Amino acid sequence: MNTDNNAKVPAADPFADERLKRTHFYPRAAQLNIRDAWSAWNGYKFADYYYDAEYEYFCVRNGCATYDICPMQKYFISGADAETMLNRMVSRDITKLNLNRVTYLCWCTDAGRMVDDGTVFRLGADKFMLTCGSPSLAWLRKSAFGFNKLSIIDMSDEIAALSFQGPTSCEVLKQMGLEGIDSLKPFNIIHFPFGDSGGNRDDKPLMVSRTGFTGDLGYELWIKPELALDLWDALYAAGENYGIQPFGEAATNMARLEAGFIMPGMEFNEALKTIHFQHDHSPFELGLGWLVDFKKPHFNGRKALLKERDARPEYTLVKLDIEGNKPAEESHLYSDKRCNHEIGYVTSAMWSPVVKANIALAMVKTKYLQGDIWAEIYYVKELRHYSKTVRCTLQDKPFWAPARTRATPPLAY
Amino acid sequence: MQHYDTIIIGAGHNGLICATYLAKKGQRVLLLEASETLGGLAATREFHPGFKAAVAHTVSHFSAKVARDLNLTAHGFDSPMVPMPTVGLNAAGEHVVLTGIGVDAEIIGVSAEDAASYRQYRQLLQRFVELLEPFWLKTMPRVGDTRWSSLLTFAQLGLKMRLLGKQDMGEFMRLAMLPARDLMDENFDSELLKAVLSWDGLIGSKMAPRSPNASVLTLLYRMSGELGGAHAIPSGGIESLVQALYSAATASGVEVKIGARVGRILIQGNSDGLKTTGVELADGEQINAARVVSSTDPQRTFLELVGVENLEIEFTNRIRRLRCDGYVAKLHLALDGLPNFTGLAKPDGRMIIAVDMDAIEFAFDDAKYGGYSQQPVMEIVVPSLRHESLAPEGKHVLSAHVMYVPYKLKGGWTEDARAALCQRVIDTVAVYAPQIKAQILHSELLTPQDLEQTHQVTGGHWHHGELSVDQMLMMRPTYEAAQYSTPIPGLYLCGAGSHPGGGLMGGPGHNAARKILE
Numbered sequence: 067m068n069t070d071n072n073a074k075v076p077a078a079d080p081f082a083d084e085r086l087k088r089t090h091f092y093p094r095a096a097q098l099n100i101r102d103a104w105s106a107w108n109g110y111k112f113a114d115y116y117y118d119a120e121y122e123y124f125c126v127r128n129g130c131a132t133y134d135i136c137p138m139q140k141y142f143i144s145g146a147d148a149e150t151m152l153n154r155m156v157s158r159d160i161t162k163l164n165l166n167r168v169t170y171l172c173w174c175t176d177a178g179r180m181v182d183d184g185t186v187f188r189l190g191a192d193k194f195m196l197t198c199g200s201p202s203l204a205w206l207r208k209s210a211f212g213f214n215k216l217s218i219i220d221m222s223d224e225i226a227a228l229s230f231q232g233p234t235s236c237e238v239l240k241q242m243g244l245e246g247i248d249s250l251k252p253f254n255i256i257h258f259p260f261g262d263s264g265g266n267r268d269d270k271p272l273m274v275s276r277t278g279f280t281g282d283l284g285y286e287l288w289i290k291p292e293l294a295l296d297l298w299d300a301l302y303a304a305g306e307n308y309g310i311q312p313f314g315e316a317a318t319n320m321a322r323l324e325a326g327f328i329m330p331g332m333e334f335n336e337a338l339k340t341i342h343f344q345h346d347h348s349p350f351e352l353g354l355g356w357l358v359d360f361k362k363p364h365f366n367g368r369k370a371l372l373k374e375r376d377a378r379p380e381y382t383l384v385k386l387d388i389e390g391n392k393p394a395e396e397s398h399l400y401s402d403k404r405c406n407h408e409i410g411y412v413t414s415a416m417w418s419p420v421v422k423a424n425i426a427l428a429m430v431k432t433k434y435l436q437g438d439i440w441a442e443i444y445y446v447k448e449l450r451h452y453s454k455t456v457r458c459t460l461q462d463k464p465f466w467a468p469a470r471t472r473a474t475p476p477l478a479y
Numbered sequence: 480m481q482h483y484d485t486i487i488i489g490a491g492h493n494g495l496i497c498a499t500y501l502a503k504k505g506q507r508v509l510l511l512e513a514s515e516t517l518g519g520l521a522a523t524r525e526f527h528p529g530f531k532a533a534v535a536h537t538v539s540h541f542s543a544k545v546a547r548d549l550n551l552t553a554h555g556f557d558s559p560m561v562p563m564p565t566v567g568l569n570a571a572g573e574h575v576v577l578t579g580i581g582v583d584a585e586i587i588g589v590s591a592e593d594a595a596s597y598r599q600y601r602q603l604l605q606r607f608v609e610l611l612e613p614f615w616l617k618t619m620p621r622v623g624d625t626r627w628s629s630l631l632t633f634a635q636l637g638l639k640m641r642l643l644g645k646q647d648m649g650e651f652m653r654l655a656m657l658p659a660r661d662l663m664d665e666n667f668d669s670e671l672l673k674a675v676l677s678w679d680g681l682i683g684s685k686m687a688p689r690s691p692n693a694s695v696l697t698l699l700y701r702m703s704g705e706l707g708g709a710h711a712i713p714s715g716g717i718e719s720l721v722q723a724l725y726s727a728a729t730a731s732g733v734e735v736k737i738g739a740r741v742g743r744i745l746i747q748g749n750s751d752g753l754k755t756t757g758v759e760l761a762d763g764e765q766i767n768a769a770r771v772v773s774s775t776d777p778q779r780t781f782l783e784l785v786g787v788e789n790l791e792i793e794f795t796n797r798i799r800r801l802r803c804d805g806y807v808a809k810l811h812l813a814l815d816g817l818p819n820f821t822g823l824a825k826p827d828g829r830m831i832i833a834v835d836m837d838a839i840e841f842a843f844d845d846a847k848y849g850g851y852s853q854q855p856v857m858e859i860v861v862p863s864l865r866h867e868s869l870a871p872e873g874k875h876v877l878s879a880h881v882m883y884v885p886y887k888l889k890g891g892w893t894e895d896a897r898a899a900l901c902q903r904v905i906d907t908v909a910v911y912a913p914q915i916k917a918q919i920l921h922s923e924l925l926t927p928q929d930l931e932q933t934h935q936v937t938g939g940h941w942h943h944g945e946l947s948v949d950q951m952l953m954m955r956p957t958y959e960a961a962q963y964s965t966p967i968p969g970l971y972l973c974g975a976g977s978h979p980g981g982g983l984m985g986g987p988g989h990n991a992a993r994k995i996l997e
């Protein structure tokens with residue numbers, strides 16, 4: 067018998083199906099993920115941070131940075147019934163959404179509880195792209211039943227998407243050769259030639275929308291997977307002198323909280339995933355009443371939402387400015403300093419470097435919004451545990467909403 | 480343009496009844512019927528020159544209250560009717576024959592023990608029939624509704640159950656969901672008797688003796704009328720019931736249009752939400768009304784006439800999931816003379832072919848997998864014995880409900896498939912009436928798909944949708960539409976798909992009218 071010991075076939079990976087998938091930008095992102103700090107999003111390996119969360123946050127606020135949004139769910143909804151179908155599903159009026167515009171919206175169950183929030187891109191009279199945080203195909207299919215001139219395609223794996231945020235982001239895109247990018251208004255979409263299509267001006271495989279989740283100037287770049295790495299390289303080449311840096315989930319979470327954006331799993335539960343019937347939320351509870359357009363005669367959850375609006379929700383999500391500098395993470399809220407009467411809880415909190423304030427989002431029982439709000443904060447100092455009760459002040463405006471976010475053209479750098 | 484208070488879609492018996500109640504209260508009512516005949520699944524039509532038959536061939540629990548309220552006797556409906564015997568056919572002529580009503584029920588052809596058990600069984604069921612009696616003509620409480628009127632309906636049931644006494648109450652709770660098989664095995668020895676007694680709990684639904692569901696409730700529903708579960712053919716036939724309802728309707732001012740198919744229910748939207756404004760006929764004509772009441776089945780009403788864009792998503796999906804596939808086919812035979820069934824002096828009963836409960840169960844098994852049984856089970860009447868004008872003099876019509884013929888046949892309902900089934904059914908009848916084949920002038924077999932086509936009923940379903948626990952009472956057809964009103968203001972349901980269900984009974988039409996007039 068003659069066995070060749072050197073030619074051992076490696077055993078097949080018994081966990082192959084269980085392992086996290088890699089995004090289209092993975093080869094580059096992995097190289098820059100110095101800390102190997104990965105978590106997961108929708109089955110994809112996903113950076114929590116690359117080097118240091120705070121550093122990445124400052125890149126977003128002071129320079130520019132990329133956030134890999136390949137794991138975000140993307141659906142093409144097209145056909146003669148697409149507009150009607152979507153318009154019945156969401157609570158905003160889609161018919162008012164113009165070509166090459168994006169809108170933020172949410173959709174609810176029949177009972178008016180929020181299934182998810184997301185954005186819809188109008189890519190044609192009969193063509194939309196819906197993006198959202200978690201898989202929604204089942205709900206989309208349910209919503210599509212009865213519409214015959216309709217196609218829904220899950221493009222989540224088929225489109226490479228990169229969010230590019232920060233005050234210098236426009237400048238970098240200009241450097242990359244995206245002519246006219248500076249005249250793109252917030253929530254607008256524009257298409258550019260890219261890569262091989264350089265010669266053919268009609269082939270525009272790169273889609274850019276002026277959107278993002280940081281509350282700052284920023285764009286989202288959409289391209290076919292084959293061009294993903296070329297896009298990354300072009301962007302990083304153009305951004306070299308602008309301190310371009312990838313940022314992960316942790317920095318995103320800081321930036322979005324300053325901007326007052328809500329996060330599933332923190333501010334809200336997706337209605338289809340809760341067991342207790344009151345553990346989900348209505349848009350009114352989440353301060354998203356502006357996404358509910360009662361001028362529209364019909365949309366899912368309308369009747370229930372009308373009731374909820376008039377009766378006022380039990381809880382309301384509010385922005386709090388909190389005394390001191392200890393983040394009020396997971397704090398309980400009281401109507402009195404002695405913490406006898408509980409009226410709510412904090413959903414997200416941080417010390418905000420740009421605002422220089424101790425900020426939080428919190429769910430407070432609506433009927434106590436007029437009175438005092440106190441937070442009981444637990445914190446640790448060199449392994450010693452402390453607690454204190456501090457006063458909270460309601461904020462109506464986003465903590466962070468600089469003019470530069472919306473300026474068109476954006477400031478040059 | 481004309482303006483009506485109410486437009487009713489479909490002139491089946493429920494549409495006619497609802498229309499009449501509303502018109503009697505002074506409403507201007509327009510009743511629109513797609514086909515050229517009235518009566519829906521109770522319509523009588525000529526299937527061979529000189530020979531007529533109705534889809535529904537007997538009446539068992541038509542509401543006495545409706546008959547009274549609408550004064551149907553004055554309009555030509557002979558109520559109360561003469562109950563016909565129910566006969567469990569045996570090839571050798573050793574039939575089981577049930578006669579009489581309620582406590583006067585008699586039985587022939589079984590052992591003394593079975594006869595005694597039968598009397599007890601009837602008495603027990605009769606007490607349950609009385610227990611449920613008030614609920615068939617009532618609007619069911621809304622799920623989650625805690626208003627007094629709703630709670631009262633529940634309280635009433637609770638009280639009635641208490642009045643039954645502890646033992647009966649326990650029995651009722653136990654029996655309500657019991658498969659027919661267990662109920663029969665507990666009580667009787669005769670296989671034929673068991674098959675015959677389980678029949679009325681099963682016919683029209685996708686259930687067999689061993690199916691755990693509410694076949695006992697269905698049975699009690701059918702026993703709710705004055706006939707106590709016996710069947711009858713009015714002397715003027717089913718036609719005379721439809722005719723009386725039509726006459727009562729027009730007498731009270733209902734405008735009836737036949738050949739007027741509604742293509743769409745008109746729904747208008749503004750910042751106050753949606754509202755029903757009328758209907759559009761298939762030819763494009765639009766007619767306005769303050770409200771529209773549909774007696775066509777829930778799936779057709781919502782998915783075709785209303786359109787999903789006007790409905791909510793979860794509601795739509797509940798309607799989509801309603802189980803509507805029919806499992807009953809109809810055989811109509813034009814006969815040269817009176818058929819002779821072995822051992823029967825006269826075929827004037829309701830004759831059931833099902834030798835034992837396994838025969839029913841196995842026929843169901845075939846249908847479950849998209850086939851039909853080579854030993855079909857069925858219920859036969861010779862309606863021309865009672866309603867002479869159905870056939871030329873000296874000639875007769877045989878009408879049979881053949882059970883467990885699937886709406887969706889594997890391979891499809893081709894001409895060949897239909898002809899083969901028709902032959903199989905005739906061969907089966909001939910086992911009990913050996914000379915019948917020579918008497919057949921013409922035969923017709925209508926599959927559930929044919930019934931769907933002719934009578935515009937989804938799945939050709941007896942009840943417009945299964946009458947099973949999950950689609951019954953306050954769940955019928957589904958919550959948010961179970962009180963005759965629908966999620967769309969101005970749109971109501973009044974057909975068999977609503978509580979209490981199908982059969983020539985009139986409950987849905989009556990209850991819907993009362994809800995509208997509330």
Ligand SMILES: Cc1cc2nc3c(=O)[nH]c(=O)nc-3n(C[C@H](O)[C@H](O)[C@H](O)COP(=O)(O)OP(=O)(O)OC[C@H]3O[C@@H](n4cnc5c(N)ncnc54)[C@H](O)[C@@H]3O)c2cc1C
Pocket residue numbers: 488489490491492493494511512513514517518519520521534535536537538539540739740741742774775776779805807808809880930933934935936939940941942943973974975976980981982983984987
């Ligand atoms: C094969 C079979 C046998 C049966 N046998 C018996 C029996 O022996 N005894 C018994 O009591 N019950 C029997 N039933 C049940 C009974 O016939 C039905 O439950 C009952 O007739 C239903 O009455 P309805 O008024 O609710 O609806 P239907 O009778 O179905 O009436 C609905 C009407 O609406 C019309 N319509 C539908 N769509 C439109 C539209 N778009 N525009 C205008 N009109 C429209 C239809 O043409 C129809 O006339 C039988 C059912 C079947 C299928």
